[in-house]
Amino acid sequence: MRADPGGSARLRRLGSYAILTILAIVVLFPIYITVVNSLLRPVDIAARPPVFFPLHPKWSSYADAWNGGHMSKYLLNSFIVTIAITAGQVVTAVMAGYAFAFLQFPFKRTIFVVFLATLMVPFEVTVVTNLETIRSLGWFNTYQGLAVPFLATGFGAFLVRQAFLQIPRDLSDAAALDGYGHWRFMTRVAVPLARPTIAALTVFGFLGAWNQFLWPLLATKDDELRTVQIGLKQLRATSLDSVNVTFAGAVIAVIPVAIILLVFQKQLVRGLTAGAVKG
Amino acid sequence: MTSRSRRRRREAGLGYLLLVPAVIIFVVFIFYPFLRNFQLALYLNPPFPNLPRRWVGLDQYRDILGSDSFISSLKTTIAFAFLTVPAGIGMGLALAVAANRKLRGIGIYRTIFSSTVATSVAVAAVIFSMLFNPIVGLLPWLGVNPNPPIIENPDLALAAVALVTVWQTLGLTFILLSAGLQAIPEDLYEAAQVDGAGATVRFWRITIPMLSPTLFFAVVIGSIHAFQSFGQIDIITSGGPFKHTNVLTYSIYGELNGTNGPPNPGKAAVLAIALFVITLGLTVVQMRVLERRVHYAR
Amino acid sequence: MGRVSLSGVTKQFDDVIAVDHLDLEVADREFLVLLGPSGCGKSTALRMIAGLEELTEGTITIGDRVVNDVEPKDRDLAMVFQSYALYPHLSVRKNIEFPLRTRGTPKAQRTAQAEAAAESLGLDGLLDRKPGQLSGGQRQRVALARAIVRDPQAFLMDEPLSNLDAKLRVQTRAELVELQRRLQATVIYVTHDQVEAMTMGDRIAIMNEGVLQQVGPPQEVYARPANLFVARFIGTPPMNTIPGELIGEGPSVVIGVRPEHVRVSRDIPRGSEIPASSEGMGATVAIIESLGHERHVICRLPDDTNVIARQGIDVPPPAMGDTVRLDFDAAQVHRFDAATGVRAG
Numbered sequence: 001m002r003a004d005p006g007g008s009a010r011l012r013r014l015g016s017y018a019i020l021t022i023l024a025i026v027v028l029f030p031i032y033i034t035v036v037n038s039l040l041r042p043v044d045i046a047a048r049p050p051v052f053f054p055l056h057p058k059w060s061s062y063a064d065a066w067n068g069g070h071m072s073k074y075l076l077n078s079f080i081v082t083i084a085i086t087a088g089q090v091v092t093a094v095m096a097g098y099a100f101a102f103l104q105f106p107f108k109r110t111i112f113v114v115f116l117a118t119l120m121v122p123f124e125v126t127v128v129t130n131l132e133t134i135r136s137l138g139w140f141n142t143y144q145g146l147a148v149p150f151l152a153t154g155f156g157a158f159l160v161r162q163a164f165l166q167i168p169r170d171l172s173d174a175a176a177l178d179g180y181g182h183w184r185f186m187t188r189v190a191v192p193l194a195r196p197t198i199a200a201l202t203v204f205g206f207l208g209a210w211n212q213f214l215w216p217l218l219a220t221k222d223d224e225l226r227t228v229q230i231g232l233k234q235l236r237a238t239s240l241d242s243v244n245v246t247f248a249g250a251v252i253a254v255i256p257v258a259i260i261l262l263v264f265q266k267q268l269v270r271g272l273t274a275g276a277v278k279g
Numbered sequence: 280m281t282s283r284s285r286r287r288r289r290e291a292g293l294g295y296l297l298l299v300p301a302v303i304i305f306v307v308f309i310f311y312p313f314l315r316n317f318q319l320a321l322y323l324n325p326p327f328p329n330l331p332r333r334w335v336g337l338d339q340y341r342d343i344l345g346s347d348s349f350i351s352s353l354k355t356t357i358a359f360a361f362l363t364v365p366a367g368i369g370m371g372l373a374l375a376v377a378a379n380r381k382l383r384g385i386g387i388y389r390t391i392f393s394s395t396v397a398t399s400v401a402v403a404a405v406i407f408s409m410l411f412n413p414i415v416g417l418l419p420w421l422g423v424n425p426n427p428p429i430i431e432n433p434d435l436a437l438a439a440v441a442l443v444t445v446w447q448t449l450g451l452t453f454i455l456l457s458a459g460l461q462a463i464p465e466d467l468y469e470a471a472q473v474d475g476a477g478a479t480v481r482f483w484r485i486t487i488p489m490l491s492p493t494l495f496f497a498v499v500i501g502s503i504h505a506f507q508s509f510g511q512i513d514i515i516t517s518g519g520p521f522k523h524t525n526v527l528t529y530s531i532y533g534e535l536n537g538t539n540g541p542p543n544p545g546k547a548a549v550l551a552i553a554l555f556v557i558t559l560g561l562t563v564v565q566m567r568v569l570e571r572r573v574h575y576a577r
Numbered sequence: 578m579g580r581v582s583l584s585g586v587t588k589q590f591d592d593v594i595a596v597d598h599l600d601l602e603v604a605d606r607e608f609l610v611l612l613g614p615s616g617c618g619k620s621t622a623l624r625m626i627a628g629l630e631e632l633t634e635g636t637i638t639i640g641d642r643v644v645n646d647v648e649p650k651d652r653d654l655a656m657v658f659q660s661y662a663l664y665p666h667l668s669v670r671k672n673i674e675f676p677l678r679t680r681g682t683p684k685a686q687r688t689a690q691a692e693a694a695a696e697s698l699g700l701d702g703l704l705d706r707k708p709g710q711l712s713g714g715q716r717q718r719v720a721l722a723r724a725i726v727r728d729p730q731a732f733l734m735d736e737p738l739s740n741l742d743a744k745l746r747v748q749t750r751a752e753l754v755e756l757q758r759r760l761q762a763t764v765i766y767v768t769h770d771q772v773e774a775m776t777m778g779d780r781i782a783i784m785n786e787g788v789l790q791q792v793g794p795p796q797e798v799y800a801r802p803a804n805l806f807v808a809r810f811i812g813t814p815p816m817n818t819i820p821g822e823l824i825g826e827g828p829s830v831v832i833g834v835r836p837e838h839v840r841v842s843r844d845i846p847r848g849s850e851i852p853a854s855s856e857g858m859g860a861t862v863a864i865i866e867s868l869g870h871e872r873h874v875i876c877r878l879p880d881d882t883n884v885i886a887r888q889g890i891d892v893p894p895p896a897m898g899d900t901v902r903l904d905f906d907a908a909q910v911h912r913f914d915a916a917t918g919v920r921a922g
Contacts, residue, residue, distance in 0.1 A: 009631065013382065020377055024391045027374070027449060031394065033417065034406050046415050092304070095297040105291035111298065118309050122507055122558060124531050124551040128319060128544050129312030131535070149308040152301035182293060211399035213510035214528075218535065229401035233514055236405050243415050250402050258397040268396070272451065273458045273493075469629050470662035472649040473733075474723070475679035484675075488666040574666035 031254075038062070038247035045243055061248040065235065069245055070223060071252045074231030078210060079256075081146045081227060085209035088151030090202055096152075097160025097194075098186050102172065112161075118154040123214065131218060145219050146227070150209065156201050159271075163197035164190055200271035203264045210257060228253045319548035343549045348522075348530070352550075353557070355437065356526040360505040362441035363448075368497050370445060371452030376486070378453075379460045389457070396450030403447035404514035411439060411515070433523040436516050440524055443511050448504070452497060459493030460486070491573040499565050506558045527554045579605045579640070579730045579763030581626060586635035588621050588787075595621045597787040598635070603731070603765055608757050610778035611767045614810070618787040619767045623733050626765065628652050640730055650679070655724035656733040659740065661716050663708040663723075669695070670704040673722045680727075694726040697756075714745050721756070731763040738773065750777060771811050775799070783807050801911075805918035808833045808911060814873060817884045821915060824853045830921070831913045838906035839886035841874050843895055845902050857904040860884060862895045876901065 037045050039057035065071045099105075100112055130149055131140075139145035167190060175185045191198065216227045226234060232246075232253050239245040261268060323335045343349055374392045378385060395403070410416040413428040425432055429439045463486065471481050487494070509528040512518060518525040518533065525533075527550060532538075534547035581603040588596040596618040603609045611619040624630040626637055628649035637644050644652050655676070663672050673691040682690070695701055698718040708716055717737060724732055737753075738746045754777050757764050768774055774781045775795045783790040783798065783806075791803040802808035808816045814836050821830035832855055841862075845851060851859030860876035863883070867873075872888040874895060884903060888894070895901055912921040 016377070016380060016382060020382075020385075020388045023374060023377055024388055027446075028391050028394065030403075030406050030410065030446065031398070033410070037409075042415075048420055050417055050420055092301040096301045099294040099297040103290050103294035103297075104287070105294035108294070111302075115301070115305070118305050120559070121309050121313050122503075122551075122555050124507065124528055125316045125555050126309055126312035127531070128535065128547050128551065129315045130308055133307065133312070149304070152304040154305075157301060207396075211401075213399070213401055213513075214532070217513070218532075229399055229510070232401050232405050236408070236514075243409060246405065246409065250405050253399070253402050254397050257399075258394075261397050265393075269454055269458055272455050464660070464662070466658050466660055466662040467664060469627075469649075470656065470658060470664075471675070471679075472629065473627055473652075473654060473656045474676040475650040476675075477650060477679075480679055485664065491666075 034247050034250050038244055038251050040244055042242055042244055045247075058244070061242070061244040062252065064239075064242065064245045065249040065252055069235045069239065069249055070226075070231060071228070071235065071249050073224065074226050074228040075252065075256070077143075077225060077231075078228040080143055081216075082206055082209040084143070084147040085150045086202055086205040088147070089153050089156050089205045089209075090198060092152040093156030093160045093201060094186075094191060094198065096157035097162075097164050098182075098190060100157065100161040101164035101167075102182070102185075102190070112157075115154040115157050127214070127218065130215075134219060141220050141222055141225055143225070146216060146225070149215070150212075153205070156205065159197055159201050160194060163194035167193050196267070196270060199264065200267040203260070203267040204271035206260065207257065207268070316548045316551055319544055320552055322545045339545060340549055340552075343546055344553060349550070349553070351522065352525050352527050352530045353553070355522075355524065356506060356528075356554075356557075359437060359441060359508065359524075359526055360502055362438060363444045363505045363508075364498065364501045366441070367445045367448050367452055367501055368456075368494065371449055371456050371497070372490075372494075374449065374453045375456040375460050376482075378457065392453045393450045395447055396454065398447055398450075400444075400447055400508075400510035401514060403443050404511040407439075407443040407446070408515045427520075430516055431520045433520050436520055437524050440511050440515055443515065444505070444508060447511070448501070452501070455497055456490070456493060459490050463489045488574050492575055495565075495569055495573045498569065499562055502561055502565065503558055506554065506561070527557075580638075581731055581763065581765065582636075582638040583622070583626070584636045584638070586622065586625060586637060587633045588618070588625060588630060589633040594787050596625070599784075599787075599789055601782055601789065601792065603763060606761050606763055608754070608764045608766065608777060608779045610774040610781045611765065611784060612769070612771060612774040612778075612781050612810075613784035613790075614769055616786075617784040619769075619784050620735055622784070623735055623765060623767045627654055627656050627733050653730045654733055655727060655729040655731075657717075657720045657724050657735065657737045659736040661708075661720040661737075661740075663716055663719055665708050668705050668707055669700060669711070669719050669722075672708065672719055673726050676723060676727045690726050691722075694722040697725070698722045713741055714749065717741060717749065721753075725756070725760060725762075728760075731765060732757075734764060734766045736768050737766075738768070739770070746773075753777065772813065775811070781811075783810060785810075801920070802833075803920050805831060805833070805913045808913070814885045814887075816911075818913075819858075819878065819882060819884065820880070823878055823880060823882070824855055824858060826855065829915050831915045831918075833911040833913060834905045834909060836873070836885040836887040838909040839884060840904040840906075841876070841886045841888055841895060842902045842904060843899060845900065851900075851902050855905065855910050856907055857902060860901055860903050862897055862899045862901055865894055865897060867894075874901075876903065 033052075036052060036054055038061055039054040039059065040051055041058055044051050096115065100108065134140050134145040134149075137145075139148070171189060171193075172185065175189055180188070211229065212227070213229050216230050220226060220230070223234065232249050235249040236246045239249075320339060321334060321336050323333045323339055378389050378392055398406075408430065410418055411429045413419050413424070418424070418429065423429075425435060429435050467485055467489070468481055471485055476484065507528060508526065509532065512524050512526055512529045513532070516524040518529045531547045531550045531554070534543045534550065536542065583599050583601040586596060586599040586601075587594065599618075599622055601609075611622060613619045621630060625632055626639075628644065628647065632645060639652060639654070664675065667675070670691055673694055674687050677687045677690060692701070692704070695704055698721055700715070700718055700722060703711060703715060703719075708719065711719065717740075720737070738749055741749060750773060766777065778795055780792060780794050781798050782792045785806050791798055791807045798807060799811055802811060802816070805818065809818065812835060816833045816835050817839065818831050818833045821827050821832065824832065826832070845859075851857075853859065858878070860878050862874060863877045864875040865872060866875065867890075870890065872890060872894060874886045874888050876884045876886065878884060886903065913919065914921050
């Protein structure tokens with residue numbers, strides 16, 4: 001039971017690093033190989049043994065994906081739709097959260113339960129009718145059709161209400177004494193204090209909207225309107241001979257999200273753990 | 280009217296006003312479709328698009344839910360969930376535990392482990408469909424070269440798609456479980472050490488119980504996600520080969536898109552209801568059975 | 578044998594030395610208190626004894642064996658944490674049984690031992706509750722029960738009373754001492770509260786900034802502090818320290834005299850200067866604090882140093898602003914080197 005003097009701790013540490021590195025390689029490998037392959041020629045990608053590092057990176061695949069592969073258009077579409085959805089979700093969540101947290105009105109509790117109930121309805125059940133609704137409004141194959149159904153979430157209202165409820169009573173009393181109306185209180189006090197939660201909701205909403213797949217697939221038919229997720233699928237189909245272009249497309253699809261997540265990692269964690277860990 | 284009740288009226292009015300936008304969206308795009316779905320399911324859609332549909336009532340429910348194609352789709356969906364959820368959580372937990380140490384440079388590892396959160400289902404599916412490709416992909420070179428190739432292999436296709444799903448959700452699972460792990464007070468482990476508990480005992484007697492709320496959340500959310508998976512099926516296998524990856528969501532899509540004959544919203548509606556009921560039922564069962572063993576802090 | 582021995586024990590975190598070459602011997606069945614302000618290294622030293630912290634240098638011996646590389650779980654110690662560290666998901670009974678479970682004690686014996694420990698601490702009715710349902714004092718007792726259930730070589734306690742309210746603290750203090758006597762156990766007790774140290778310890782080891790200042794029985798540490806730090810740290814109200822210049826002994830000396838050894842006298846011949854020496858000096862009364870059973874007269878010296886004198890209530894109090902004569906009990910005046918703080922003579 002006696003460990004060897006002094007060395008045991010170091011050995012244990014080395015073992016930890018070894019395990020961590022192996023796990024890291026396993027997790028990172030697909031992304032790594034995607035980046036590598038995006039810089040190789042198709043013939044090199046198919047080469048055996050495989051090339052693991054591009055000695056002469058071929059950047060043209062990115063240009064191809066961007067222009068001929070329409071990734072630029074797809075990215076633009078995604079941005080437009082995602083920003084619209086995110087903005088809508090945050091605004092409606094703040095408004096609803098404020099109403100639930102600071103205002104009194106009949107049936108408040110019931111309505112809140114209704115808001116939460118929306119989380120229980122899975123997307124597939126609403127898809128059929130929503131398609132019809134979109135069509136009858138003339139919104140099929142438009143930005144509105146892509147964004148409007150998602151402009152509000154029960155989760156957002158729940159989160160913001162939670163954050164607003166944490167604001168101490170004294171603050172709202174003091175504001176009332178100072179003559180703050182609701183609008184001023186909301187914009188000058190409540191929202192700034194709830195900023196971390198609202199930021200988390202924004203990141204989370206952005207991620208969700210950006211990654212949507214089924215709805216954009218069903219609600220658009222023109223290449224002009226495709227979002228980056230559907231566009232990538234299309235790119236794969238049209239680039240069968242130049243797989244490196246598809247890999248480049250995948251990288252392009254990931255970069256905006258990666259940047260946003262790197263900057264806002266804390267907010268993402270916050271949004272995720274809001275439902276799980278107490279705190 | 281006293282000024283007090285006038286103020287109260289105004290406040291209530293403001294309250295309702297603030298809720299109106301969200302409520303409109305919910306009613307139009309969530310509640311109305313939800314209810315209408317039940318109605319849609321009562322109509323049999325004709326094989327030719329311009330003929331009127333026929334009201335068949337509950338017969339359609341019975342026909343579809345009893346059909347072989349539905350049963351097999353259901354089995355596929357359940358199998359998919361079993362392949363994805365335990366593996367996903369197990370792997371996420373392994374990563375979270377491994378990275379829960381105070382080592383130099385641990386931040387880099389944690390960033391790497393979270394990295395798949397930047398990938399979407401579509402991106403992951405595209406990447407892996409290339410990796411699985413017998414000509415371009417690397418798996419054949421690594422020795423994994425079944426015949427027929429993975430994506431066209433009825434026995435392996437579902438597992439392959441499950442693998443992609445597990446990988447893509449690893450980042451999220453890692454972040455979630457990591458946060459839960461870090462919330463466990465350090466002195467509990469120290470007390471256990473002094474009390475004579477080795478690493479394994481500490482893991483099963485302290486880590487897992489204290490992590491149970493987070494684990495429970497991950498299982499419930501993970502199951503719901505598994506049942507609603509679509510993108511990776513569409514991109515990698517399109518429901519094949521021979522419908523071996525035809526999960527319920529894909530069947531629904533098939534009926535709406537006209538891949539199994541003309542679009543059949545009635546059938547899609549029935550399938551959607553089935554999916555909803557099963558998901559809800561599973562969640563309720565999980566809450567009854569699993570939540571009892573979850574320890575919540577006071 | 579419950580003897581614990583620290584030899585040259587050092588702990589360095591990056592460039593901070595938390596514990597600096599600590600030499601300490603704790604005898605079997607001794608109640609040793611590690612006392613000092615926050616950050617002085619006492620908790621770090623305790624954790625090193627427990628094995629929760631690795632040593633940078635030095636040796637720790639428990640009983641007869643050197644335990645530097647022995648894991649905490651094999652050191653046969655018990656520890657009571659400041660936060661109690663009770664397992665929140667286990668019942669009180671299971672909490673107390675935990676150390677026995679990990680050692681593979683058979684069930685019947687486990688139950689018996691756990692119940693005995695619980696009973697000795699007055700916890701019998703609470704065995705099936707969870708820690709979340711208990712009060713602070715009850716939780717503390719569960720932590721104690723968990724510690725005593727195994728009969729270890731020594732007990733380590735890290736400020737176990739600091740989370741209790743004042744009244745409970747006083748009561749539990751006495752109970753802890755009694756428990757130690759009954760169990761005939763070696764206890765190493767960390768605290769920043771010098772009252773706890775004085776009332777509980779067989780010996781007190783005072784630390785400051787990682788360095789051991791003095792070790793000795795409470796009375797000795799009180800009556801003959803080894804340096805200025807100890808002198809000022811022990812005793813309430815703290816010892817008065819007066820620079821040597823004010824009493825005509827030059828800047829290289831600081832004298833110390835405890836408030837109970839200072840007598841305040843209004844008996845001053847008119848118009849004459851009060852001579853300043855180590856036997857007394859003049860001062861102005863600044864504040865008078867009445868505590869009911871005694872009085873603290875806080876006087877100000879010419880250089881704004883404060884001197885506190887304890888006065889019985891049978892003596893008429895002086896008035897604020899009065900010029901008074903302070904008489905120091907010559908036998909109780911301590912001398913310290915002004916530069917090093919070390920006791921001179």
